[in-house]
Amino acid sequence: MELLQKQNLKKILLDENIQLVAIYVLAFTIPLFIKQPQLLIGSIINLLLILSVSKYGFKKIIPVLFLPSIASLLNGIIFGIFTPYLLYLIPFIVLANLIFVLSYKYIHIKYLNVGIAALLKACFLFSAVYILFKTIHLPEMFLTAMGLIQLYTAIIGGGLATLLIGREKQS
Numbered sequence: 001m002e003l004l005q006k007q008n009l010k011k012i013l014l015d016e017n018i019q020l021v022a023i024y025v026l027a028f029t030i031p032l033f034i035k036q037p038q039l040l041i042g043s044i045i046n047l048l049l050i051l052s053v054s055k056y057g058f059k060k061i062i063p064v065l066f067l068p069s070i071a072s073l074l075n076g077i078i079f080g081i082f083t084p085y086l087l088y089l090i091p092f093i094v095l096a097n098l099i100f101v102l103s104y105k106y107i108h109i110k111y112l113n114v115g116i117a118a119l120l121k122a123c124f125l126f127s128a129v130y131i132l133f134k135t136i137h138l139p140e141m142f143l144t145a146m147g148l149i150q151l152y153t154a155i156i157g158g159g160l161a162t163l164l165i166g167r168e169k170q171s
Contacts, residue, residue, distance in 0.1 A: 020060055023052050027064045031071040038149055039156075041068075046100070046157025047164075050114075053101040054165050065097040066090065082139045089138075089146065092128040096121045100154055114162055118154030125150050 012018055027048055034041050045068045052061040069090045076083045103117035126147035132138040 016056070020052075020056060023048065023056075023061070024063050024067060027067040028071045031068050032075050035075070038145060039153060041072075042149065042153025043156040043160070046118075046154045047161045048157075049097060049101050050104055050158050050161035051164065053105055054161070058101065058105070061101070065101070066094045069093045079141070079145065082141060085138055085142065088132060088136070089129065089142070092125060093146075096125040096128075096150070099124050100158070104158060111159075111162060114155060114158035118151055118158055121154050122147060122151035 027045065030044055030048075031041055034044070049061070049064055052064050069086065072079075073083060073086045073090065079086060100117050100121040103120050104113050107113035107116050109116075126143070129138060129142050129146040133140065133143060
C-alpha cells in the first residue's frame with residue numbers, strides 16, 4: 001500500500017501540468033515573499049525563466065514572463081514609493097524577459113549564450129527606461145534598476161540555470 005502511494009505521488013509530481021503550475025506559483029510568489037534585494041529576486045526569477053524555457057519551451061512559460069512584475073507591483077516594496085511607476089514598465093519588462101529566454105534558447109554557443117542574452121535583455125530594458133525617463137520623467141532610480149542590475153541578475157540567474165541544466169544532462 002505504501003509503495004503504491006509513493007508511486008502515485010511520484011506520478012503526480014512528474015506530471016507536466018503540475019510542474020508548470022508550480023513554476024507559475026513560484027514566479028508570482030517569489031517577489032511577494034522575498035522583499036529585497038533586487039539582485040536576489042531578479043537572479044531567482046531569471047534562473048526560473050531559463051530553467052522553465054529549457055524544459056518546457058516558450059509557449060508553456062509565457063506566464064512566467066509577466067507574473068513576477070505583477071507580483072512586484074502588487075507587493076509595492078521593491079521600489080518603495082516609486083513602485084506605481086512599475087506599471088509603465090511591465091510591458092517592457094515582459095519584452096525584455098522574452099528577449100532573454102529566446103536569445104538563450106536560440107544562441108547555441110555554450111555559456112556565451114547567457115552573456116549575450118543577458119546583455120540583450122539589459123540593453124533593451126535600459127533603452128526603454130531611458131526613453132521613458134526623457135519623455136515622461138520616469139524617476140532616475142529606474143535607470144540603475146533596469147540597467148546594470150538587470151544585467152547582473154540575468155547573468156547570475158542564467159549562469160546558475162545553465163550549470164543546473166548541465167548537471168541534469170550528465171545524470
